Amino acid sequence: QVQLVESGGGLVQAGGSLRLSCAASGSIVTIDAMGWYRQAPGKQRELVARIGSGGNTNYADSVKGRFTISRDNAKKTVFLQMNSLKPEDTAVYYCNAGPLTWNSGTYLRRGLDYWGQGTQVTVSS
Numbered sequence: 001q002v003q004l005v006e007s008g009g010g011l012v013q014a015g016g017s018l019r020l021s022c023a024a025s026g027s028i029v030t031i032d033a034m035g036w037y038r039q040a041p042g043k044q045r046e047l048v049a050r051i052g053s054g055g056n057t058n059y060a061d062s063v064k065g066r067f068t069i070s071r072d073n074a075k076k077t078v079f080l081q082m083n084s085l086k087p088e089d090t091a092v093y094y095c096n097a098g099p100l101t102w103n104s105g106t107y108l109r110r111g112l113d114y115w116g117q118g119t120q121v122t123v124s125s
Contacts, residue, residue, distance in 0.1 A: 002026040002102055002114050004095045009119030016123070017083045022095030022116055024076040027103040034071055034078035038091035038121075045094065049080060063089075085123045092118040 008020040024031060035050030049059045049069035057069055068081040078095065095116035101108055 001104070002028060002097070002100065002111060004097055004114055004116035006093065006095045006116040006119040009093060009121045011122045011124065012085055014085060014087055014123055014125050016085050017081070018085065018121060020080040020082070020093055020095075020119060020121075022078045022097075024097050024100075024114075027105070028076055029101040029103055029108060031073075031076060031097050031100040033098065035096045036069065036078070036080045037094045037096055038089075039094070039118075040088075040091040043091075048093070050096075051078065082121070085121075087123045087125045089121060090123050091121060093121050094118045 003025045004022055006020060006022045008018060010018060012018055033050055033052050036048040037045050038048050039045040047060055048063055049067055051057045051069045051071050066084045071078045098111055098113045100111050102111060
């Protein structure tokens with residue numbers, strides 16, 4: 001009922017920039033929070049950045065000052081602008097949304113956690 005589709009990953013040299021996008025679809029009424037997580041090979045998935053419906057944000061210390069998260073509530077889309085990329089930023093980046101409210105057609109339902117399929121970001125040195 002709810003799908004998240006990411007785009008914008010790719011290969012970039014160290015110091016370069018990429019912009020990730022994630023669009024949520026389905027009969028979504030509201031999305032409380034949206035965010036980005038990443039998982040590098042052999043490591044656990046970690047929070048990169050998160051943004052609330054009112055625009056409040058939080059970032060991992062490792063990306064503060066380099067990455068900026070934003071969202072378009074009308075389009076149910078979240079963005080991650082990544083600047084000054086480093087090889088250690090290489091990972092699969094996952095979009096996350098929730099809690100959110102969606103319309104099943106009969107009544108409103110509440111969902112806690114939804115994930116995109118992931119997009120690869122590779123930063124070469």
